[in-house]
Amino acid sequence: MPTQIESHLSDNGVLRLTLNNPQRRNALSEAMIGELHAAIANAAESSEVNVIVLNANGPAFSAGHDLKEITAAREESDKGRAFFATLMNKCAAMMTAIVHCPKPVIAEIDGIATAAGCQLVASCDLAYASNTSRFATPGVNIGLFCSTPMVALSRNVSSKHAMEMLLIGDMISASDAERIGLINRTTDSESLTAMTQAVADKIAEKSSLTLSIGKEAFYCQQDMELAQAYAYASDVMVDNMLTKDGEEGISAFVEKRPPVWRNE
Structure with a gap:
């Protein structure tokens, strides 16, 4: 199976990790979570890496967990309980690794970031987005409250803004995401990489x-x-x-x- 994470390290130690499964909207499948966790762990230990930027190929930063993978697991004798528990634990460990990583981690979003994809944005230290990007924790709409995304979301925005996203489940605009503190700044798609890179380069100059x-x-x-x-x-x-x-x-x-x- 092709790698789902592309990586590129610049001369000044800015590591770009790119989610690369656009056909599945960069869903956080068990495989994607494992690859991203391994990449973060390796970067944490590397003396060559100063800053990490997470971005994605395709129109979605990440649409969250792979619902087809979750549905398939229901065919197991336990209705998927063991797989669901393993998946949630692996995802939580990966998100925690981002927070505990000694290197600053920046999310660069150009598209949608929903459910666990929104959780990934909230778990990063900084986040910059194109002004056409959108964000949501829409699990409530399909009978599945976004409880794990809630952990990261509620640690980044105020309680009432977090609850509004969690209880209603609608998409919010990049400007609203900036207003409530989910992301730092927005710009047009063409300028996004340059803006994020400028921030990463500035941080990479530090000790x-x-x-x-x-x-x-x-x-x-x-x-x-x-x-x-x-x-x-x-x-x-x-x-x-x-x-x-x-x-x-x-x-x-x-x-x-x-x-x-x-x-x-």
């Missing part, structure tokens, strides 16, 4: 060590109570100041010269 420290701290402190969050973040800042890149960055700023990162 990879500093980025990994900051990303981990961001997600760790989110669910802490205020005093605990400040205590935790203060410890992170102290450790960061004692890294070689922390010392180099401050020295370079004081001396008015570009820093030379060692990622140490």
Whole structure:
């Protein structure tokens, strides 16, 4: 079976991972989830990768889980329960790997992102979309509440906006997705890759060590109570100041010269 994830690494360490099953609207089948999880895991360990961009071939970023695959599993003696549990666990592990990846992960959306596809967008650290893109968590329309997409969605937008998407299930526009905080910015399709690449290139110039420290701290402190969050973040800042890149960055700023990162 052909690979469902294309990859390209630029000279400055920007890795593009492209969902490549446009005939199935880049559905998050068990195979697609496995390939994407492996690609994220490999990138997390690679010293050559500074930033990851997720995009897709075809008119859909991702239409969510493969409903034909789910329907076929109902023929099993347990009506698909074992497969459904495995699929949900694998998908959750892949989404969690994106959040825990020490490299910033950027979604680039030019088309629809629905259900688990919308979950994938919400799981990324940043997201940029064409102004014709649309987003939805439409499971409620087919008797299947988008409970797992809800986890990522509710951690990115306010409760009432998340519930509106989950309870109604309608498509929302890219401008509305930007307004509620699901994505960062929109542009026309022709300019999308250039805009995303410019953001990725800017991030790739930073110390990879500093980025990994900051990303981990961001997600760790989110669910802490205020005093605990400040205590935790203060410890992170102290450790960061004692890294070689922390010392180099401050020295370079004081001396008015570009820093030379060692990622140490």
